[in-house]
Amino acid sequence: MEVPILKQGGFLIATVQAALTDADLLQLRRALVERVVQMRSYGVILDVTALDVMDSFASRTIREIAHIIRLRGAETVIVGIQPEVAFAMVQLGLTLEGVATALDLEEGLQYLNQKFKSAASSAKH
């Protein structure tokens, strides 16, 4: 199932709706990496609230997405990881190092807003 990607101001929001196959994940990666420059976005939020399992491929792909997007000049936040999923991931050693995480969509938006506000204010000085 394809993941819809919405544009909201300077951000892109991708909300996972149902369990993803490996092919879906690769498709998501391709689409996000392309869109982020196309739409001139500076923040990406990936909402995984609907996922109740996250295997090694999924978490590796998500980490890759975040790192590639950083190279493309934007910031990524993963939001909505379920408590059980989080603990299972950590036990498998999948800790998404170097990737920002937030509790839910609202927190994610706040995180990005804050980040870019401070970036904008430091640019002004």
Place this chain on the structure above:
Amino acid sequence: MERYPQLIHSATESPGNCIMSHPGVEAIDSKEEDLRYLPEVFCSCFLDCRLGGRMVRKFMYMGRGTILQMERSRLMVRKRDGDVVTQNETAEATPRSETTTRLLRELVAHLRQNRTPVREEWVGRITEAQLLMAMTKEEIFAEATSVYDSYVAALETGTFEALQNYARNLSERIIPRGVETHEVVGIVLLLRDVLARSLFAKYQGDFEQLNRILDAYEPAANRIANTVAVGFVQERERVIRQQQEAIRELSTPVLQVRERLLILPIIGVIDPQRARQLTEQLLRGIRTNRAKVVVIDITGVAAMDASVANHLVQTVEASRLLGATVIVTGLSPEIAQTLVTIGVDLGKMNTVGDLQGGIEQAERLLGYKVVMIAEAG
């Protein structure tokens, strides 16, 4: 655990059930495939019982252990102390033979007749052995009378349900008074000996008859001793489990001190099970309180082994995946050393000396500023 229905404890009462019980499970159905899932079993011994659909006889006490191998008629158990016990004697159980029944009837008549002297002898021996010191002499006598009667009834009918219920009931009453397992086992064994002595006295002239009577008496008596002891131990284990449960629930509070700031004070020994429970409760707490910062205070934890320390680190990382920052406070020198020895990446751990410092840092992270009213005014 739901896999295993609670069953009654006596194999003799319902063939096919229960020669094994497991901490956490009252008793389980002894189907081969089920037993394989258990990490540890408590094998105790009834004289004939079923194992995987086959009758196994003379299955004697083994204690706790891990099942190594299990086939139709062969059971290998590695006991806690490392010994391997193999149980492979199988045979079809023989129903109580005609003669056994007759002999037992004779025996029961004898015991009924000598109820008063034998009972007094027994109580005397109990006092002499200094068992049941927690009870008064009258209480011992009253309990002894009911135990004696249930005992004789069990011998007579060959069913142990009533005795079992009585044993459980008795255990419930005496456990809070501090009666120990060895005392309960001790008094039942004493009764067995006293009864055997009275049989010796009665049949001393007729050795053949004495032998036959003992043949009938011994298995039944052993089974009774077992039923009572197992009943007592199971009741104790039930009480212990209940208490552990209660302690656990009390001991892991997740408290909100400010909007979006949780504290989790940990006191006492952390075992892997409690560590898991802590993590679960913390992660759930982060979600329901929408916490951004969590202070875990482990001032009250004296020591921590490597696996629990690892678990703590995992909890920190899992919290980060939920978007919360964890600050660990009150690390004792020993725990700090453990963390370093197991090579925890301290870059990921946010540690502050004491709880106050932790809360102050958390407030800074959240953008709070605490000001004295006088200064502010």
